[in-house]
Amino acid sequence: MYFVSAGAISLFFFIVFYVLSSSENVVDGAIEQAFSMLFLATSLALLLGRGLIPDFLSIVIANGFAFYSLLLSSTSIRKLCKQKTLISTTVQCVLLVLYMSAFAWFHYIYPSFSIRVGLFSIVSLILLGDQFKTLWKYEKTSFARSLVLAALFAFLSIRLTRLVINILSGESSINLISPSPIQTIVLGMPTFLLPIFGVGMVILILDRKQLQLTxxxxxxxxxxxxxxxxxxxxxxxxxxxxxxxxxxxxxxxxxxxxxxxxxxxxxxxxxxxxxxxxxxxxxxxxxxxxxxxxxxxxxxxxxxxxxxxxxxxxxxxxxxxxxxxxxxxxxxxxxxxxxxxxxxxxxxxxxxxxxxxxxxxxxxxxxxxxxxxx
The missing domain is CATH 3.30.70.270 (Reverse transcriptase/Diguanylate cyclase domain)
Structure with missing residues (x-):
């Protein structure tokens, strides 16, 4: 019941961000689309990960959605494709397939959790660096908010990977690889904080886009x-x-x-x-x-x-x-x-x-x- 509730909350925030991304008042819905995919990935991990689909497939799908959420927010890819939606989407899908293939290969060859997270973290840092650069150029006065946004984005992505491993392994503790105290604090925050992060993201994006509520x-x-x-x-x-x-x-x-x-x-x-x-x-x-x-x-x-x-x-x-x-x-x-x-x-x-x-x-x-x- 705990996982179903958390999954339902994630699904709710997926709908919230998806609606925000299509709002006429939003100049660029890429950030909102990215978060909608991230929360969809979390809800899939929570709702479908309890033996309903194979362990390996659940891990790859959830990480694939999290990676795709980062791709959606990458302005360099869209700029490289000269703002052509079809070309940009094709490039994103190709990169997604390449990433999921690499992740699947690492899953079989290197079962260590730290190596798989390392792969995701390296790719995430590259894409987050691109997004961070864009946010800095977009509006320097919102640098602090952009930093918080990027940090929460990275945290949710890494937490998603850890959460899938916990669910599929049937472990209630995060001590799968004997993490250090710092790792325990960073990766072991309880999932019930997800609604707080979701509300925080909505507030940050509403503020960043300067939506008029009146x-x-x-x-x-x-x-x-x-x-x-x-x-x-x-x-x-x-x-x-x-x-x-x-x-x-x-x-x-x-x-x-x-x-x-x-x-x-x-x-x-x-x-x-x-x-x-x-x-x-x-x-x-x-x-x-x-x-x-x-x-x-x-x-x-x-x-x-x-x-x-x-x-x-x-x-x-x-x-x-x-x-x-x-x-x-x-x-x-x-x-x-x-x-x-x-x-x-x-x-x-x-x-x-x-x-x-x-x-x-x-x-x-x-x-x-x-x-x-x-």
Whole structure:
């Protein structure tokens, strides 16, 4: 019953992190996906490891999931594959098969637990080092939180390996290889601490992603798009992610021209209805599967952010959206746009918006390329 309860808790946190990884408010769900796989591995070890599947197969599967959780968080692999999801996933699966094969070979040739943990620890240190480097570049102010995140990640991974060995061997004690007192403290912490680690991970990730839990301060209730302050914060996070991963970030500024004249002629209530209609049309015109989001800066200006498009695709998409919106409105309301493609090492959102506004005023559709662009 103890193992079933602990397995159910692990399964619960797997669902929590999986839902977080697919949330629209999360810029990059790799960390959440990684933890979801780690908790799934733990739940498999607890629920299926008591003789329901062969000992050897249980060990390999559980360690495979733990290793895959590290692969999911590796930005170097995704960067090496030029952000192509299919190629990146294929490379991750190949590495997973190679690791599981190596682990199986070590299991038969070297039955010592310390050697098997050593293999996993070496690979984990390489991948955690990659993740640690990314977190340091991503946001230096969260260095301490990133360190705690990486340390807990490593602890859960090693603890998972130890837990599987304990379950399959029928041992209630961790003294399988006469560990030292330090090993006993590090590896022998009781499994009931798992819920505490799970809650801690959720809190850390919510903090790192800067998710807004007060929806009313983040989105317009009638349209569901970002309000200015929350939207610009999201833009800053997206820009940081693009700079770390080396992907282009494309921004289009759509202007609903003549809004003040429309308000004077028909009243503010009619203008508010028109703004809501425009925002809905704009939000519907962009494809959420293309990693887009819309920000309402004020009653006339709306920003659409696209991630990962090249120059030709970006301009073609923005012109298409503008054409769709223009057909919906008549004078004195018209729709116009300007756009920019970003890359490099600047995260000054205010200067980016200033450049977009100047492009409107000078009737230029200017492309902005910062130092260090792709």
């Amino acid at each position: 929806i009313g301060d983040t989105f317009r209730k009638d349209t569901g798009i970002y309000l200015a302050k929350a939207g610009l914060n999201q833009l800053k996070l997206t820009l940081k992610k693009a700079l770390v991963l080396g992907t282009p970030l494309n921004i289009a500024l759509f202007r609903l021209s003549g809004a003040s004249d429309y308000s004077s002629k028909y009243g503010y209530k009619r203008l508010y209805e028109l703004k809501s209609l425009f925002a809905l049309k704009l939000d519907k015109a962009v494809d959420p599967n293309e990693h887009c989001f819309v920000i309402e800066l004020n009653e006339e200006n709306y920003v659409v952010v696209y991630s990962g498009k090249n120059e030709d695709e970006f301009h073609e998409k923005t012109k298409k959206v503008c054409h769709q919106l223009t057909k919906e409105f008549v004078e004195p309301i018209s729709v116009s746009l300007t756009s920019t493609i970003l890359g490099g090492d600047s995260d000054d959102v205010d200067s980016i918006l200033d450049r977009l506004y100047r492009n409107f005023d000078s009737s230029l559709n200017e492309k902005l390329v910062l130092v260090g662009a792709r």
